[in-house]
Amino acid sequence: MAGWAIVHAIVDKDRRLLSTVKFTQLTGDAKRNDAQIEIEVKELPGGWLEITPKDQMPYGEYALEPVMKQENAYSLSVYDFRVDPFADNDSDVVSASQ
Numbered sequence: 001m002a003g004w005a006i007v008h009a010i011v012d013k014d015r016r017l018l019s020t021v022k023f024t025q026l027t028g029d030a031k032r033n034d035a036q037i038e039i040e041v042k043e044l045p046g047g048w049l050e051i052t053p054k055d056q057m058p059y060g061e062y063a064l065e066p067v068m069k070q071e072n073a074y075s076l077s078v079y080d081f082r083v084d085p086f087a088d089n090d091s092d093v094v095s096a097s098q
Helices: none
Strands: 003-008 010-014 014-018 038-044 047-054 061-068 081-082
Touching: 003 038, 003 047
Parallel strands: none
Antiparallel strands: 003 061, 010 014, 038 047, 061 081
């Protein structure tokens, strides 16, 4: 795996469409795409990662996805979330203050 990406999702009826993030196979450098949010990744103790967007994210639907370094490789795991300060919290939401 080469890293992580936050991608702005396009909502289409009952599904979310994500753009593909492409990496150069030799260097692992990403080709930026308009739907990708620039992030900073910090390693924390215990194998955890802190993934922080570099700029404020506009309201909308997003996905956090692992990005593979190998050509034609992809992950089956994608973590979707919404940025909307006016939305009600889900009953099973976990916040940083808990």
